[in-house]
Amino acid sequence: MLSTTKVVIFYFLGFILLGSVTPGHALVRRYKFVLRSSSHTRLCTNKTMLTINGQFPGPTIHARRGDLVIVDVYNRAGHNITIHWHGVKMPRYPWSDGPEYVTQCPISPGTKFSQRIVLSNEEGTLWWHAHSEWLRASRNNYPFPKPHAEVPILLGEWWNADVQEVMKEFLASGGGPNVSDAFLINGQPGDLYPCSRQDTFKLRVEFGKTYLIRMVNAVMNNIMFFKITNHNITVVGSDAAYTKPLRSDYITISPGQTIDFLLEANQPPSHYYMASRVYSIGPNFDNTTTTGIIEYVGNYTPPPSPLLPIFPDFNDTAASVNFTYQLRSLANKKYPIDVPLNVTETLFFTLSINLRPCPGKTTCEGPFQERFLASVNNVTLVLPRTDILQAYYRRISGVYETDFPDKPHFRFNYTEDFIPRDLWRPEDGTAVNILKYNSTVELVLQGTNTVGGIDHPMHLHGYSFYVVGSGIGNFHRDRDTSRYNLVDPPLMETIAVPRNGWTAIRFKANNPGVWFMHCHFERHVSWGLGMVFIVKNGKSPNEGMLPPPPDMPRC
Missing domain, CATH: 2.60.40.420 (Cupredoxins -  blue copper proteins)
Known part of the structure; x- marks a missing residue:
């Protein structure tokens, strides 16, 4: 019942x-x-x-x-x-x-x-x-042999609760949110969860044929591992850009990221699990596994239950980052790349989890009975009640400031094991960073170990960017820029900055407007881990922001 x-x-x-x-x-x-x-x-x-x-x-x-x-x-x-x-x-x-x-x-x-x-x-x-x-x-027109069929797969999750109430409760408590009750593949939890066997997602395949799988990670707060039992896959794209073929037996996919891969149905006809579970370095996560089933067409006796694939350990940072490190652009005549080489804007943003004492005499559920916050360059984003784009376009004063820092105000050893607690305190702000039209931007995103280090899947609205470098530890410009990949870096829209590590991206600021950049862990952006770029208009008419539609929602 x-x-x-x-x-x-x-x-x-x-x-x-x-x-x-x-x-x-x-x-x-x-x-x-x-x-x-x-x-x-x-x-x-x-x-x-x-x-x-x-x-x-x-x-x-x-x-x-x-x-x-x-x-x-x-x-x-x-x-x-x-x-x-x-x-x-x-x-x-x-x-x-x-x-x-x-x-x-x-x-x-x-x-x-x-x-x-x-x-x-x-x-x-x-x-x-x-x-x-x-x-x-x-x-x-694919840059690889045409597949037999295309199959969208969306990784999601499910709460046996009101998610809006989950959000309100954890923001009010100052602690972290309750974890979900299940992960989903195309809206279904899979047959390892109660009452779910009859609705498990099934993909029927024919032996010898190849299928293009288009995968999205829509999970709220977790990077996910994905595997198919006894099958290797070939990654051919990410974030709406083709990549050099990457052969692998697993996928690491960040919230907000898309991965396109080829599945060749080359195993003895049977039933095989496709499955997904968390990569997490923290203690509080949903440790369940969502499954779908690859069903080969043909006459055979299916097993009572398919075998589960063997995943990397849930906290295997090397497995997570090594997969992402291997992604490369095609970078050929038909699919050329345009990596900015002459950088005019050099930015350095720290990404931090923070704490702040609870207001008054109340206690919160974060460490030391304080409240979790998050920040970019030690600034916790506070959104206004009039949207920033309208304020910018209509020149409404008092909505935002224009002094978001190009680099942290104070330098320290960002990834040392024990960072003094007085460096855990952020400032509130509604500030934007102004970019000139057509400027070439290098942005280094540096994870910190304040409170505790964690990966940060960063998403930039309005742009794709080239991921030219990444590493564990503190970024050192003299040492690390010499190792940049400027030949075939992947073109991304969301990139996971590794725990206590850094990632360097480049893009040309040729899309005028107001653009949000934020962590795609929803708890982090709820705590304030985001910032806003304003890219100014260029000089010619086709280099300016277009006017708003007449039915823009009102505040």
Whole structure:
């Protein structure tokens, strides 16, 4: 008997699958998204969720490079919402990018917003998701032999609780959030969880054929390992950019990241588990495994239960970072790269977990009975109640400051084992970093060991960037820049800065507007680990930000 308990979970997302297009043949495509409450059952629990068009995961958008996609979003639920089109660069048009109070005010209940999704050179797999508090919870010319079929796989998670209440409780307590009750593959937990065997995701394959798997990690707070029993895979793309083929028996995928890989059905026909579990260096995480099943077509007796793949240890940092280190751009005539070589803006940002005493005489549930916060360059982002984009465009004063630091105000040994507690205290701020149009930016992201070191999957809106270097420990410019890869670095939109390590990225600031950069661990961005770039207009008319649409949501 299934439980009849009903709670609300705010969590919706979906795929954007992008193919190539002949120049001059871009199209306008239109979709209708209706946000409403729908009933879904997982893990013996019947829950009312916010969904798009009654679907979980939501509708898949099919488009081609250079298309304009218009999505009419109708909010018929009882909560404010925004939608972010993750990895879409939105050239000159930040108005539909989606982060709440950065580029727009939320879409309020009973209203509509037509979002214009401006595609440029993206090709491959992207995704869309809610970006308001925790409200997100044949076509191609491939650079590899054409696969038999394409299969989207979305890694997600499930709480037997109201996720909005989970967020409110941990922010009020000052501690960390409760972990989820299950992970999901395409919306299903898999047959290792109760009441889930009948709904386990199954992929039917034919022996000898190759399948292109388009994977997104939509998990809220965890980097994930993924494996398929007895099968190797070949990675061919990440974050809507093709990569050199990378042969591996496992995948490491960060929240917000996409990985495209080829699966060759070359094993004796049977049933095989595909499975995913956490990579985590902390003590508090969901230690369960979500599964789907690869089912070969044919006449055979399937096993009573498939064998689980053998994963790296949950805290195997080397397995996590080594997979990511191996990604490389194609960097050939058909798929050239354009790594900025003459850097004009050199930035150095520290990424930290912080503590602050609780207000008054109350105690919090963080270490030393204090409150968790997080920061970039020791600044904890405090979002305004008027979005920064509107304030910038309409020259509204008093909403933000323009003095976000290019580097930390105070240098120290960022990754030593024991950092003095007086360095754990952040400052609050609503500041932006100003970039000149067409400046070439090198940004080194440095993890710190304040409170405790952890990986930080960093996502930059409005841009793809080249990951030119990475390492464990403190970044040393004289030593580490000589080891940069400027030949075939991967082109990414989300990159995991390793625990107590650093990552160097480069990009050209040629997309004017207001753009959010943040950690894609939702608890970290809720604690304030984010910042905002303003890229100024260029001199010519086609180098300026386009005007807002008439139906922008109001604050």
